Structures are given as structure tokens and as C-alpha cells.
Amino acid sequence: MKGLLLIFVPVAGAALAAAWPSERTRPWLLPAVGVVHTALAFWLLMHPPVVAPAAWLGFDQLARAVLPVVSLLFLVCAAYAVPYLGLRAERPNRVFVASLLAVLGLMSAAHQARHLGLLWITTEAVTLATVPLLHFNGTPRAFEATWKYLLIGGTGIALSLLGTFCLGYAYILGGGGGDLTFVTLMAHGAALSRPWVLTAWVLLLVGYGTKMGLAPMHTWKPDAYGEAPGIVGAMLAGGVTTVAFAALLRVRAVVDAAGEAAVTSRTLLVIGLFSMLVAAVFLLGTRDFKRMLAYSSVEQMGILASGAAFGATGVWAVLFHVWNNSLTKGALFLSAGTIRRAAGARTSEEVRGMSAITPQSAAIFVAGMLAISACPPFGPFFSELRVLRAAFETGHGAAAGMFLGCLLFAFFGMTRLVLSIVDGRPRGGVRNARRRIRETAGVVAPPLVLLGLSLWLGLATPETLRDAWAAAVAQLSPAP
Amino acid sequence: MSSSVNLLIGLAMGLNLLALGSSRMPSVIRIVAAQGVALGLIPFFMEDRFGWLVALVAAGTVAVKGLVIPNLLHRAMRTAKIDREIEPSIGFVPSMLLGAGGTMAAVDGAQLLPLLSEHAGTLLVPGALASIFTGFILLIGRVTAISQVCGYLILDNGIYLIGLLLIHSTPLLVESGILLDLTVAVFVIGIIMDRIQRAFDSLDTRKLTVLRE
Numbered sequence: 001m002k003g004l005l006l007i008f009v010p011v012a013g014a015a016l017a018a019a020w021p022s023e024r025t026r027p028w029l030l031p032a033v034g035v036v037h038t039a040l041a042f043w044l045l046m047h048p049p050v051v052a053p054a055a056w057l058g059f060d061q062l063a064r065a066v067l068p069v070v071s072l073l074f075l076v077c078a079a080y081a082v083p084y085l086g087l088r089a090e091r092p093n094r095v096f097v098a099s100l101l102a103v104l105g106l107m108s109a110a111h112q113a114r115h116l117g118l119l120w121i122t123t124e125a126v127t128l129a130t131v132p133l134l135h136f137n138g139t140p141r142a143f144e145a146t147w148k149y150l151l152i153g154g155t156g157i158a159l160s161l162l163g164t165f166c167l168g169y170a171y172i173l174g175g176g177g178g179d180l181t182f183v184t185l186m187a188h189g190a191a192l193s194r195p196w197v198l199t200a201w202v203l204l205l206v207g208y209g210t211k212m213g214l215a216p217m218h219t220w221k222p223d224a225y226g227e228a229p230g231i232v233g234a235m236l237a238g239g240v241t242t243v244a245f246a247a248l249l250r251v252r253a254v255v256d257a258a259g260e261a262a263v264t265s266r267t268l269l270v271i272g273l274f275s276m277l278v279a280a281v282f283l284l285g286t287r288d289f290k291r292m293l294a295y296s297s298v299e300q301m302g303i304l305a306s307g308a309a310f311g312a313t314g315v316w317a318v319l320f321h322v323w324n325n326s327l328t329k330g331a332l333f334l335s336a337g338t339i340r341r342a343a344g345a346r347t348s349e350e351v352r353g354m355s356a357i358t359p360q361s362a363a364i365f366v367a368g369m370l371a372i373s374a375c376p377p378f379g380p381f382f383s384e385l386r387v388l389r390a391a392f393e394t395g396h397g398a399a400a401g402m403f404l405g406c407l408l409f410a411f412f413g414m415t416r417l418v419l420s421i422v423d424g425r426p427r428g429g430v431r432n433a434r435r436r437i438r439e440t441a442g443v444v445a446p447p448l449v450l451l452g453l454s455l456w457l458g459l460a461t462p463e464t465l466r467d468a469w470a471a472a473v474a475q476l477s478p479a480p
Numbered sequence: 481m482s483s484s485v486n487l488l489i490g491l492a493m494g495l496n497l498l499a500l501g502s503s504r505m506p507s508v509i510r511i512v513a514a515q516g517v518a519l520g521l522i523p524f525f526m527e528d529r530f531g532w533l534v535a536l537v538a539a540g541t542v543a544v545k546g547l548v549i550p551n552l553l554h555r556a557m558r559t560a561k562i563d564r565e566i567e568p569s570i571g572f573v574p575s576m577l578l579g580a581g582g583t584m585a586a587v588d589g590a591q592l593l594p595l596l597s598e599h600a601g602t603l604l605v606p607g608a609l610a611s612i613f614t615g616f617i618l619l620i621g622r623v624t625a626i627s628q629v630c631g632y633l634i635l636d637n638g639i640y641l642i643g644l645l646l647i648h649s650t651p652l653l654v655e656s657g658i659l660l661d662l663t664v665a666v667f668v669i670g671i672i673m674d675r676i677q678r679a680f681d682s683l684d685t686r687k688l689t690v691l692r693e
Contacts, residue, residue: 121658124665131668135675143676144688150669151628155619158635161658162612165642168649173596178649195593 002044003051003059003112006067009036010105017098026097027085030078033101034071037108041071045468053183056115065472066246067111069323070239072453073330074104076446077231080334083442084231087341091136099132103235110243116180119247120164123211124157126243133232134224145223152210152220160207160247163200167254170196182250186478189257197258204251205267211244214271214305215278218298222282225294226346230337233290237297237333238326245304245322249315252308253476265309269399272306275299276406283413287347290340292417293332296372299410300325303387306403310390312473317386319469320461324379324454325372331450332368335361338443339421348417353426360444362422364451369418371454373411378451379458482602484525488518489607492637493583496614499634500575503566505626509553512633515611516545519637523647534647541640549633549666556670557626567684570621582613596645604641611638623686625673629666636662 013033020026044059045068051058059067081100085093106129110122134149135142168180174191176184185192210217225233252264279299286292304325307318338361343351355362371378374385384407391400457465495515502508520542523534568575586609593605615635619628643658676688 117658128665128668131672135672143672146672147625147676147685147688150665150672151619151632154632154665154669155635158632158639162639162642165639165646168646169642172646172649173594176649180649193594199593 002040002049003063004057006037006040006044006059006071006108006112007057007105009033009040010101010108014098014101014105017101018094020094020097023089023093024086026093027082029097030081030100031075033104034075034078037104038068038071038075041068044068046464048468048471051114054179054181056118056181057109057112058114059112060114061468061471061475062246062249063111065319065468066242066322067108069326070107070111070242071104073234073238073326073450076330076450077234077334080337080443080446081231083440084229084337088229091138095132096136099129100231100235102129103133103240107239107243111246114181114183114250116164116168116182116185116251119250120157120161123160123208123243123247126240127153127157127211130232130236130240133235134228136229136232137227139227142227145220145227149220149224152217156207156210156217158207159203159210163203163205163207163251166196166200166203167192167251169193170200170258182254185254186257189254190259192254192258194258194260197255197260198263201251201255201260201264201267205248205271208244208248208251209271209305212241212248212301212305213275213294213298214301215275215298218275218278218301221298222286222291222294225297225333226288226290230333230340233293233337234330234333237293237300237329241297241301242322242326245301248305249308249476256477265311268305269309269396272302272304272309273399273402273406275302275305276403276410277302280406280409280413283410284416286413286417287349289348289351289417289421290336290346292414293329293336296332296410296414297329299406300329300372302406303384303403306399307387307390309399310387310396311394312477313393314387314390315473315476316469317383317390319472320386320465321380321383323457323465324383327450327454327457328368328371328378328380331364331447331454332372334443334447334450335364335368338439338447339365343421348420350427351421352424353422355422356426358439360439361447364444364447366418366422368447368451369414371451373414374407377455377458379454379456379461382458382461485522486603488522488525489603489641491518492641493603493607493610496583496611496634497576497579499630500579500614500617501572503572505557505566505624506554508566508627508630509550509557512553512630512637513546513550515634515637516549517542519640520545522641522644526644526647537647544662545633545637549662552666552670553626553629556673566627567623568621569623570617575617575621578617579610579614582617583610586610586613599645604644608638608641611635611641614638623684625669625676625685628685629669629673633666 010033013029017029045064048064049059051060106122106126110126113119113122135146170192173193176188213221255264276299279295282295304318307314339354339358342358345351374381388400492515495511499508499511520538523538587606590605612635615631618631622628
């Protein structure tokens with residue numbers, strides 16, 4: 001029941017935001033809903049409810065393992081949004097605030113969807129609700145990015161619908177009735193029709209993989225992340241991608257139950273490593289620091305996909321990595337947003353010496369870059385270490401070598417760009433910006449909190465979270 | 481029963497080729513609408529016993545695919561005052577040939593997938609594969625936003641045909657959710673097209689090239 005509140009509270013908040021009369025006070029709805037949502041999500045994390053097996057929606061173990069971090073990220077982004085929307089008072093924020101709240105509600109629904117059809121409907125709804133967020137800036141470039149997001153994302157989501165139907169038909173062909181909940185599908189795994197299951201897996205991997213931003217379906221990502229405001233980038237990279245990844249994990253459990261575990265692992269490994277490779281190559285070349293964050297996100301998605309190929313310990317490690325990725329990426333996007341506003345530009349040719357203009361945000365940005373490229377003692381280091389250990393345990397030595405190589409090149413690419421932005425003497429025009437742009441606590445504290453959480457997660461991973469991830473792994477791969 | 485279903489699917493497959501060969505936007509929109517109506521009627525003929533749930537889904541599909549979405553597109557086209565001629569990046573004749581080849585491959589390839597006895601002998605799977613292929617040709621081979629949306633809708637019609645295999649087992653809620661999502665998607669696309677038109681003074685997606693590596 002409380003799980004449903006996670007959906008209804010933000011949706012009611014969205015309706016309220018749409019009706020709220022004052023532009024100035026409307027953004028406060030974001031942290032208000034965020035606090036309630038986070039409190040609920042963490043209460044449910046501590047006291048997991050009993051979910052009826054046949055329930056279509058429920059706060060089950062996988063939702064418990066992932067949804068709280070999305071909620072936490074939203075809360076921090078909401079705290080950043082209040083001063084941000086204050087700075088951007090020239091843009092009307094009614095649609096923006098309402099859509100952001102609707103996205104939170106729909107993401108909560110998608111994470112809790114235990115029915116094949118419902119999962120697709122909620123995921124598609126999340127995609128549609130993010131569209132108004134992407135073109136908040138209203139520039140021609142923002143519309144171009146939105147169009148690509150709609151067209152590529154729409155095609156991907158259409159393919160996942162096709163995959164959903166194929167999986168449903170595999171079940172009916174195996175003598176099943178109309179109950180398309182994941183629990184039932186997994187229980188009837190052996191009876192599913194193999195050709196349809198394999199077709200479904202390919203389509204769903206491509207479909208939800210597009211939404212995650214796995215290469216080669218990642219092409220919308222740099223444009224969308226580059227043009228959207230920092231908060232939206234953070235929510236896309238740390239929230240929406242986790243929805244698609246959790247969807248893939250749920251579907252994969254069914255395909256595994258049908259006896260095709262070797263196929264799912266191999267395809268996930270190949271597409272994951274390919275994403276990491278593509279991301280590393282583009283990270284070495286890009287000059288735009290917001291697009292850099294997008295390629296880094298492609299790399300993180302590659303880590304998630306390939307890690308999920310390394311057996312149960314690998315899945316545990318990537319659930320850990322989901323938390324680290326969401327928190328660290330959030331810190332990076334929020335600090336990058338401040339730097340971008342102060343510099344008025346985004347490429348390494350135009351931006352220099354930001355450590356002199358926005359010293360605090362620049363420091364957070366550098367620390368976040370080190371964190372996301374797996375430098376100890378931040379969280380991503382520990383989760384990637386566990387992914388590697390899982391790789392060696394399952395005998396994927398060569399894959400582990402490639403994994404490390406890609407991480408190294410991505411690290412080179414990111415340090416090169418980040419240091420060139422932060423170091424040096426500021427350009428003339430930008431130097432005067434120091435007086436205009438003051439780094440208030442409102443824009444510095446949120447990314448700092450996220451970075452601190454990432455550090456804390458690495459140094460002292462709470463026992464509750466370890467249990468939650470282990471329970472989610474047990475739900476996905478039940479003992480025969 | 482299966483012959484009337486096959487007739488409708490055959491009609492839809494013919495409309496695919498017609499859509500690939502059309503050079504004018506309004507006619508492509510009309511073709512997509514006609515295809516939507518033809519496909520929406522199929523559930524009425526698939527049934528021996530006539531269930532009101534299925535009838536509701538069918539009526540909803542005809543209304544959305546045949547009326548609501550084409551109207552949205554026509555309106556988008558009018559307000560954006562765009563050129564009615566379609567500029568292809570894959571020519572009309574090559575795309576028709578591609579489409580015909582794809583249709584033949586679909587009929588052949590569909591035999592690889594096992595079917596329930598009640599679906600054997602229908603063109604559901606070949607029709608679906610052919611429509612999906614046609615949709616992709618239109619998505620890739622046309623440069624204006626509206627014709628790309630038409631491609632997306634034909635792709636979606638193909639997926640709908642696969643969905644018909646499940647019509648007895650998926651509850652009404654799922655079907656209606658899917659229809660609702662599609663309508664909202666086209667609505668959102670319409671708004672974005674309007675904004676693109678204002679920002680770029682054209683709906684030619686070839687002009688959307690600022691963002692690249």
C-alpha cells in the first residue's frame with residue numbers, strides 16, 4: 001500500500017504544480033514532494049512490505065534495491081532546482097515542475113511494475129514525461145535534441161513493445177493463460193516457446209537498451225544531456241536509465257528461466273563492453289564537457305550491462321554500482337550546470353580557468369570526475385572492483401582485461417577535458433562573470449551532498465543495502 | 481473467419497507499398513489512417529464468440545488510429561504550413577522495391593516462428609514483419625518530420641498485428657494503456673514539430689545537424 005503512495009504522492013504533486021498560481025513559489029513543491037517520497041522510500045527499504053505474488057505493482061526486492069537511490073537523487077536535485085529556477089526566472093516553470101514530479105511518480109511506478117505490459121506502459125510514459133524537461137531552455141539546439149530523443153527513444157520503445165508481445169506469445173504458446181506477471185512467467189520458464197523467447201530477448205535488449213543508452217543505440221544521449229538543464233541530466237542519467245536497466249533485469253530473469261541464460265549473459269557482455277569501448281573512444285575526442293558526461297553515462301551503462309553478465313555476484317555488484325552511478329553522476333551534472341552558467345560556454349576552447357571563477361563547483365566537478373572514473377575511496381571504485389572480481393570468478397579473464405582497458409582510456413579522456421576547463425587563466429569575458437555569478441550555498445551544497453554520499457557508500461556500505469541487493473539477486477535468480 | 485482477416489492484412493500490406501510510393505504528405509497520412517482502420521477492424525473478424533472487451537479495444541483502435549492521430553497530423557501540417565511534397569533520401573521506386581522485397585522476406589521468414597493452431601494460416605506475423613520493415617524504410621528514407629512520424633505509425637501498426645496474437649490473454653487495461661501512450665506520443669510529437677518549425681522555419685530534419693561530434 002505504501003508502495004502505491006510512492007506513485008500517487010508525486011503525481012498529485014504534479015497536478016498541484018500544474019494548478020499552482022505563483023511562478024516564484026511553485027519550485028518549492030519539488031523539495032516538498034521529494035522529502036515525503038524519500039522518507040517513504042527509505043522507510044520501505046528498512047521495513048520491506050510483503051508483496052502478493054500476483055500483484056501487478058509492488059515494492060518488491062528489486063524495487064527495494066534500486067528505487068530509494070532514485071528518490072534520494074530526486075530530493076537533492078529538487079533542492080538544487082529551487083535556486084536554479086530562481087536564477088532562470090525568465091522561463092515559465094509550470095510545465096517543468098509538473099513534468100519533473102510526474103517523471104518521479106512514473107519512475108516509481110516503472111520500478112514497481114511486476115507485469116510485463118504494465119512495465120512497458122510505465123517506461124514509455126516516463127519517456128514521454130521527460131520530453132518537456134529536455135526543451136526547457138527553448139533554444140533551437142534544445143528542440144533538435146528533443147526531436148532526436150523522441151524519434152530514437154520512440155523507436156526503441158516501439159521495439160520493446162514488440163519484444164513484450166513476443167514474450168507474451170511465447171508464454172501463451174507454452175500453454176499459459178493471460179497472467180503476464182513476471183512471477184508467473186518465471187515459474188513457467190521451461191514451457192516458454194524458445195524461438196519467441198529469443199526474438200523477444202533481442203528486441204527487448206535493443207528497446208530498453210536504447211533507453212539506457214547502450215551503444216550503438218546511444219546517439220540521442222550526448223544531444224539530450226548536452227542541451228538539457230543540469231537537474232534534468234542528473235535525473236536522466238541517474239534515474240531514468242535505472243528504470244530501463246531494472247526492466248532489462250526483470251525480463252532477463254524470465255529468459256534465463258526459459259533456459260537461455262547463456263545467451264542473455266553473452267549478449268549483455270558483448271553489448272556492455274562495446275558500449276564501454278565506444279564511450280572511451282568518444283571520451284578521448286570530445287571537447288564539450290556536458291557531452292562528456294553523456295559519454296561517461298554510456299560507459300557506466302556498459303559497466304552495468306557487462307557486470308550483469310557475470311553471474312549472481314555480478315548482478316549484486318551492478319546493483320551496488322547503480323547506487324554509485326546515480327549519486328556520483330548527480331554530483332557531476334549539478335556542478336557542471338553551475339560551471340556552464342558561469343562560463344557561458346561548454347567547450348574546452350572557450351572555457352578555461354574555472355577554478356578561479358567558480359572554485360567550489362570546479363572542485364566538486366574534479367572530485368566527481370575522479371569518483372566516476374573509479375578512484376578510491378569513492379563508491380564506484382568498490383562496485384567496479386566487485387564487478388571485476390565477479391568477472392574473474394566466472395572465468396571471464398579476457399573480458400575483465402578489456403573492461404579495465406576501457407576504464408583507463410575513459411579516465412584519460414575525462415581528466416584531459418576536465419583539467420583543461422578547470423586549469424589555466426580565465427578568458428577575459430568570463431573573468432568579469434565572477435562578480436555576476438556567486439556560488440551560493442543553494443547550488444554548491446546539493447552536489448557536495450551527493451559526492452559525500454558516494455564517498456560514504458564506498459567507505460561504509462550499510463548492511464541494509466547489502467541485504468537489499470542480495471535479496472534482489474535472489475528474486476531475479478531463484479534457486480532451482 | 482481467417483479469410484476476411486487475411487483480406488484485411490493483405491490490404492494493409494498493399495497500403496505499405498502505397499505509402500512507400502506516395503510523394504504527397506496528405507496522401508501518406510490518409511494511407512496511414514486507412515491502414516489503421518483496416519487493422520482496427522481485424523478483431524471483429526477474429527472472433528467466433530463476440531466479446532464486448534474485444535469490441536471495445538477494436539473500436540478504440542479504429543477511433544485513435546483512423547481519426548484522432550490523422551487529425552493531429554493534418555492539424556500539425558496546416559499550422560506549420562509545410563511543403564506538401566515529400567523529399568525522399570531513398571527514392572520512391574527504390575523504397576517500393578525494398579518494401580516489396582521486405583514483404584516477400586517477411587512471408588518467408590515468418591514460417592520460422594511456431595504459432596498456435598488458431599493463428600496458423602493467417603497473415604498476422606508476415607503482415608506485422610512487413611509493416612515493421614516498411615516503417616523503418618520511411619523512418620530512415622524520408623527527411624521531413626511528418627513523414628518520419630508516418631513511418632513510426634506504420635511501424636506501430638506492425639507491432640499492433642503481433643499484439644493481436646495476444647488479444648485473448650492481455651487484459652483491456654494493457655491494450656488501452658498502449659493506445660493511450662501512442663496518442664500522447666503523437667500529441668507530444670506534434671507540439672515539438674510546431675516548435676521546430678518556429679525555431680528552424682522548416683520541418684526538414686536535415687537541418688537538425690548542429691549537434692554532432
